[in-house]
Amino acid sequence: MNERYSRQILFDPIGREGQERLLASRVLVVGCGALGTAHAEALARAGVGRLRLVDRDFIEPSNLQRQTMFTERDARERLPKAVACARHLKEINSEVEVEAEVSDVNRTNVERLLQDCDLVLDGTDNFSTRYLVNDACVKHKVNWIYGAAVSSYGVTMTVRPHTTPCLRCVFEEAPEAGSAPTCDTSGVIMPIISMVSAVQVTEALKLLTGHAESLHNSLMQLDVWRNEWRRIRLAEPNEDCPVCAKGIYQSLDAEGNDFAAVLCGRDAIQISPPKATAIDFERLAERLKASGEVSFNPYTLRFRVGDYELTVFRDARSIIRGTDDVNHARSLYARYVGV
Numbered sequence: 001m002n003e004r005y006s007r008q009i010l011f012d013p014i015g016r017e018g019q020e021r022l023l024a025s026r027v028l029v030v031g032c033g034a035l036g037t038a039h040a041e042a043l044a045r046a047g048v049g050r051l052r053l054v055d056r057d058f059i060e061p062s063n064l065q066r067q068t069m070f071t072e073r074d075a076r077e078r079l080p081k082a083v084a085c086a087r088h089l090k091e092i093n094s095e096v097e098v099e100a101e102v103s104d105v106n107r108t109n110v111e112r113l114l115q116d117c118d119l120v121l122d123g124t125d126n127f128s129t130r131y132l133v134n135d136a137c138v139k140h141k142v143n144w145i146y147g148a149a150v151s152s153y154g155v156t157m158t159v160r161p162h163t164t165p166c167l168r169c170v171f172e173e174a175p176e177a178g179s180a181p182t183c184d185t186s187g188v189i190m191p192i193i194s195m196v197s198a199v200q201v202t203e204a205l206k207l208l209t210g211h212a213e214s215l216h217n218s219l220m221q222l223d224v225w226r227n228e229w230r231r232i233r234l235a236e237p238n239e240d241c242p243v244c245a246k247g248i249y250q251s252l253d254a255e256g257n258d259f260a261a262v263l264c265g266r267d268a269i270q271i272s273p274p275k276a277t278a279i280d281f282e283r284l285a286e287r288l289k290a291s292g293e294v295s296f297n298p299y300t301l302r303f304r305v306g307d308y309e310l311t312v313f314r315d316a317r318s319i320i321r322g323t324d325d326v327n328h329a330r331s332l333y334a335r336y337v338g339v
């Protein structure tokens with residue numbers, strides 16, 4: 001074992017054996033925003049041998065205040081977050097195997113993404129993806145660690161399927177659309193990201209090194225501005241839970257309707273094609289250049305027309321900025337990208 005992990009090996013609960021276990025582990029990080037990049041960086045530094053990253057978005061200047069892995073250059077180049085994150089991780093720890101996937105996590109790919117993973121870390125920003133991750137993790141008996149942060153408030157919980165309550169046991173329904181604060185409507189300060197991700201990463205280290213007895217076993221709520229820290233003890237899994245008691249995986253089985261998603265508070269809509277398609281950027285740029293301003297890099301094509309900006313990914317998924325009207329976004333997509 002090299003010098004690199006010596007201080008972590010000296011930490012008694014991990015030791016040499018724990019380090020070996022970390023090196024042999026694979027973790028899926030869902031979402032490479034503020035929380036996800038914090039997870040990825042900490043796990044790469046700790047020597048978790050294989051990291052799989054998935055994120056649907058690209059880097060913007062407003063991310064830099066809290067998404068500490070990214071630089072101005074990443075934002076200028078509008079790199080997809082998963083790609084930029086993988087690149088930085090390679091510089092941080094070249095021994096770690098990193099797989100990066102630029103895509104929207106949905107019911108068609110979530111089970112493939114968590115294949116061969118020992119653990120899943122939640123770095124997403126929305127409840128529908130979390131329910132999906134929860135369904136897939138309970139179905140395949142993979143531990144996952146829920147985390148969320150907005151404003152100065154954060155919450156986290158570790159889910160061990162059939163041993164502890166799952167997300168659906170604790171939150172039967174997602175908050176109504178538009179009713180819950182988001183980072184884009186209420187803002188967020190960086191320290192709460194550090195705190196939530198620190199608890200999540202520590203739980204990950206405990207699980208990966210076989211120290212389930214040290215897990216916090218609670219719904220942990222923190223407010224770093226109000227100086228509040230609360231733990232609600234978790235009981236047994238809920239006997240009426242559709243997911244972990246009845247095996248009804250509603251999010252995994254739901255048909256259709258995930259074609260378009262409003263990206264909270266960003267004045268933007270994401271449109272996903274019903275079937276994955278590979279887009280030829282050169283041809284699309286050629287076609288679009290008469291109607292507006294086009295530029296592209298190997299990962300994304302950007303097209304400005306009037307008050308709208310379309311960012312098209314290789315798999316034809318697009319983020320349309322300048323509207324929060326799903327139908328309007330669909331018509332722009334159909335007009336310029338086509339399906």
Ligand SMILES: [Zn+2]
Nearest residue numbers: 166169241244
């Ligand atoms: Zn449950």
